[in-house]
Every structure is written in C-alpha cells, then in structure tokens.
Amino acid sequence: MSQAPRLHFAGTAALDRARALRPLIESEAEAGEALGRLTEPVVAALRDAGLFGVWVPVPLGGAELSPRELIAVFEELSYADPSTGWVVMASALESGAAGAYLGDDAVERIFQGGRMPIFAGQGTRPGTAVRKDGGFRLSGRWSFASGMPHAQYAHSLGAIEGTEETRIFITPIDDVTKLGNWDVLGLCATGSIDYAIDDVFVPESQTHAFDEDEPLRGGAIYRLGILDLALIGHSAWALGIGRRLLDELIRHVGARAGRPGQIAASDAFHSGFARAEAAYRAARALIHETWDDTERTLDAGRRLGVRQETMVRLALNHATSTVAEVARFVYTSGGTSALRDGLIQRLFRDAHAGAAHITSGPRFLQECGRELAGLAAGESWRIFELQPPETK
Structure with a gap:
C-alpha cells in the first residue's frame, strides 16, 4: 500500500520576496485603483518573484507552500494592498488546483518548462x-x-x-x-x-x-479540495487588511496627538481601540489555531474530520466579520480624513467588499452553528453545507 502524502514545507523564501515588494505595491495601489486592475509593474514584479506559483505542486516547479506558509504570504501582500493580495491568492489557488488535479496532457501544455501562468x-x-x-x-x-x-x-x-x-x-x-x-x-x-x-x-x-480531493501531483495540502484551499487565502486576506486598518489608524491618531480637540485625548477612543485590537488579535489567533491543527492532521496522512472542517469555515467567517467591524471603527475614528479619498477610505471599502464573498456569508455561519451545537449528527461537509450520507 502506498504511503499517504505528507505536507510540503518550503520555508520563508516566498514570504521574504513578498515582503520585499511592499514598497512597490504600496506606491502603485492608487494607480491600480484608478485603472480597475493591478498595474503592469506590480504584475511583473509578482511574476518575477514567483508568487503566482506559491500553490503549484513542487513537481511542476511551484513552491507548494503549506497552509500557514500560504497564510503568511497572502497576509503580507494584502497588508501592502488588499487588491493585490486578493488577485494573487485567487490566481495562485486556481493554478495550484490545475497543477494538482488536471490530466497529464493538460499539465504538460499549461506548465511547460516550469512556467507559471496567471x-x-x-x-x-x-x-x-x-x-x-x-x-x-x-x-x-x-x-x-x-x-x-x-x-x-x-x-x-x-x-x-x-x-x-x-x-x-x-x-x-x-x-x-x-x-x-x-x-x-x-x-x-x-x-x-x-x-x-x-x-x-x-x-x-x-x-x-469540482470536489476533487485526491491529487495527481503534489502533497497532502491538495487533499483539502478546492473549497477548503480557498479558505486559506480568504483567511489570510482578512488578517492582512485588518492589521493594516489598525496600523493606519495608529498613524493617523499619532500624527494629531497633542492638538486641542483631537481624538487621541478621548477616553472613549482609547477603550474602543483596545476592543478593536483585542477582537482582531483573537480572530487572528483562531485562524492560526485552526490551520495549525489542520497542518498536523494532513502531515500525519489523515483527512480532516467534520469538526475540523467546521472550524476552518468558522475561523474565516469570524475573521471577516471582525475585520468589517474593525473597518467601521477605523473609518468612524478617522473623521473627515477618512471621509475624503485616501487610504483609510479605500481600506474601509475593500474590507466590506471582501466581506461580501460567499465564504464569509451567513450560510456558512448557520451551518457551522448547527454542527457545533450537535444538530448535524452523521452529516458531513459538501462544499457549502452539511449534508447527510448519500443513500444508494
């Protein structure tokens, strides 16, 4: 009997390359907003850094990062610019799934010579x-x-x-x-x-x-299937934009501290910021706790149980809703500066656009609650919902 696939751990090289691109990504973000797409310098830099291939199986020349390594990369890119993080995590997921699940003829055509198409x-x-x-x-x-x-x-x-x-x-x-x-x-x-x-x-x-979860190439990460793989990227995106929102508010308030009438002197703001910081950190901790548990399961050659499937869905849903609340607090605290066109306003809009994704919607949350409350005995996750076993 063949041994179950293990996770591949690639280290921090991809994260280091993503971090090095932050100045370029930040400098091009406003232009990308106006164009309605990433600028060519950003796309070229992402391609040259190999970041579109972070999810592609190693046998095809990809990095095949582990779940938490992927989270670190997409969190970094989303901190620099939420649109950039979103595009890379979506494209990398699709190329990774293609590399893992497509037939040999297709893979030879698409990934010929180790190229990493978008x-x-x-x-x-x-x-x-x-x-x-x-x-x-x-x-x-x-x-x-x-x-x-x-x-x-x-x-x-x-x-x-x-x-x-x-x-x-x-x-x-x-x-x-x-x-x-x-x-x-x-x-x-x-x-x-x-x-x-x-x-x-x-x-x-x-x-x-669509529900394929047995890869033809690559390791245990591809046994998650495409939906659970997508949860990795969306979770990381929420963490990246959430941290950036709070950091921008820190900069905004700090630059105005000491002036009469500024929010920096408000006890209500101090309490509100403490709650926002705690809520974000708690959501981040839940993401890392659930994916740490997932990595251990996959690396041991096992598949996720129903409760683990519930938790990765719940962790994402909770993180996204938390970040939407953080965005509202940051926007309100930013006053007229946030009202005008600028970074805080853009982050506020991006946070709410991301929260509208199907994986962060009420359907997932309701199903998670049903399973956690013990009301889905014998059911298992099939993409977006829990279902009883199929009958022949």
Missing part, C-alpha cells in the same frame, strides 16, 4: 457543459473573475448536462470574451470582470471534478 475565473455559479468525444463543449457567463485582465487561462465551473456532476474547466484566455463591466465600491484594482465562453471545446484532461 489564472482567473469563477467557481461558484456554473455554466453548461455538454459531453463530446474526448471532452466537453462549454458555454456560460461568469462573474467576479479576479485578475482576468492579466490572465492566460480561465478557470470556470460547469455543470454537465443531464447529470448532477460539476467540474472545473480550464480554457486559454483566447476562448474567453471579457465583458469588462467592473464598476464597484471596493477591491477596485482586482479587475474582477464578468466573462463569457460560447460553445468552446475543452479536452477532458483540462477539467477536473
């Missing part, structure tokens, strides 16, 4: 796929394809006609019609445009089951 797409609302010899004909329209302006491949969810099966389809960007309708309140620089695919043939090797 992926973008959407994996929640499916298009339609019709089986054809050796593959599928895919059609549909998808929303919120973060990083699409920079992508070489699209990652799209499709439902197989006549069945209940859903799969992820990887198509070259030339097969995509970019709809370009990106006019949003927050995360403006993610370029998360809508896109369409019209009756495009996709070879079967360029697809994988």
Whole structure:
C-alpha cells in the first residue's frame, strides 16, 4: 500500500520576496485603483518573484507552500494592498488546483518548462457543459473573475448536462470574451470582470471534478479540495487588511496627538481601540489555531474530520466579520480624513467588499452553528453545507 502524502514545507523564501515588494505595491495601489486592475509593474514584479506559483505542486516547479506558509504570504501582500493580495491568492489557488488535479496532457501544455501562468475565473455559479468525444463543449457567463485582465487561462465551473456532476474547466484566455463591466465600491484594482465562453471545446484532461480531493501531483495540502484551499487565502486576506486598518489608524491618531480637540485625548477612543485590537488579535489567533491543527492532521496522512472542517469555515467567517467591524471603527475614528479619498477610505471599502464573498456569508455561519451545537449528527461537509450520507 502506498504511503499517504505528507505536507510540503518550503520555508520563508516566498514570504521574504513578498515582503520585499511592499514598497512597490504600496506606491502603485492608487494607480491600480484608478485603472480597475493591478498595474503592469506590480504584475511583473509578482511574476518575477514567483508568487503566482506559491500553490503549484513542487513537481511542476511551484513552491507548494503549506497552509500557514500560504497564510503568511497572502497576509503580507494584502497588508501592502488588499487588491493585490486578493488577485494573487485567487490566481495562485486556481493554478495550484490545475497543477494538482488536471490530466497529464493538460499539465504538460499549461506548465511547460516550469512556467507559471496567471489564472482567473469563477467557481461558484456554473455554466453548461455538454459531453463530446474526448471532452466537453462549454458555454456560460461568469462573474467576479479576479485578475482576468492579466490572465492566460480561465478557470470556470460547469455543470454537465443531464447529470448532477460539476467540474472545473480550464480554457486559454483566447476562448474567453471579457465583458469588462467592473464598476464597484471596493477591491477596485482586482479587475474582477464578468466573462463569457460560447460553445468552446475543452479536452477532458483540462477539467477536473469540482470536489476533487485526491491529487495527481503534489502533497497532502491538495487533499483539502478546492473549497477548503480557498479558505486559506480568504483567511489570510482578512488578517492582512485588518492589521493594516489598525496600523493606519495608529498613524493617523499619532500624527494629531497633542492638538486641542483631537481624538487621541478621548477616553472613549482609547477603550474602543483596545476592543478593536483585542477582537482582531483573537480572530487572528483562531485562524492560526485552526490551520495549525489542520497542518498536523494532513502531515500525519489523515483527512480532516467534520469538526475540523467546521472550524476552518468558522475561523474565516469570524475573521471577516471582525475585520468589517474593525473597518467601521477605523473609518468612524478617522473623521473627515477618512471621509475624503485616501487610504483609510479605500481600506474601509475593500474590507466590506471582501466581506461580501460567499465564504464569509451567513450560510456558512448557520451551518457551522448547527454542527457545533450537535444538530448535524452523521452529516458531513459538501462544499457549502452539511449534508447527510448519500443513500444508494
């Protein structure tokens, strides 16, 4: 019997490269906001630093970071600029899943010579796929394809006609019609445009089951499946923007300390800041506690139990809602400076845009509560909800 895969631990090299890019990312953030996408200097620097490949399996030339190593990288990038962190964590997830789950023919084409292409797409609302010899004909329209302006491949969810099966389809960007309708309140620089695919043939090797959790390449991290993998990136994003919000408020208040009538002298502000700092740190501790436990389970060759699946969902949901509350406190405390266009206002908008993601919504929270309260005996997680065992 073959030995269960272990986690791969890569160390801090990727984090060090991400940290070194902070001055560039920060300096380009305002321009990216205006463009509605990351600027070319930022994309080029991220690519040169290998950060689009942090989730790609080692056999394909990727870094294949462990969950907590990924959290550290995406937290750093999201601190520098939430849109940058969002694009990299979304694209890296999609390229990592492609590298782990696609067929050999597709992987040879896509990752030829160790290249790390940029992926973008959407994996929640499916298009339609019709089986054809050796593959599928895919059609549909998808929303919120973060990083699409920079992508070489699209990652799209499709439902197989006549069945209940859903799969992820990887198509070259030339097969995509970019709809370009990106006019949003927050995360403006993610370029998360809508896109369409019209009756495009996709070879079967360029697809994988949506709920695939047994990798063809790479180690134990890919046994999480694509949804649990996504929770890693979104958790890190919340931690990065939450810390930046609090740090910007510290700078804002400190620069005005000693002036008459400033908030720095307010006892109410002092208490409010203490509560906000405690809430953020508690949410961060829960993220690290749950993913530390997850790493130990995966590295021991085991799969997550139902309670562990609940906790990684709850930790993300709690962190995102906490950061939204922190954002409201920071925005209110910033006074007229936050009201005007600037970094605090942008962080406030980005925090609330990120909190609208499906993984941070009420459905997850309700299901977590049901399981924690002992009301889901015998049920297991299937993507977004708990379900009883399938009956034959």
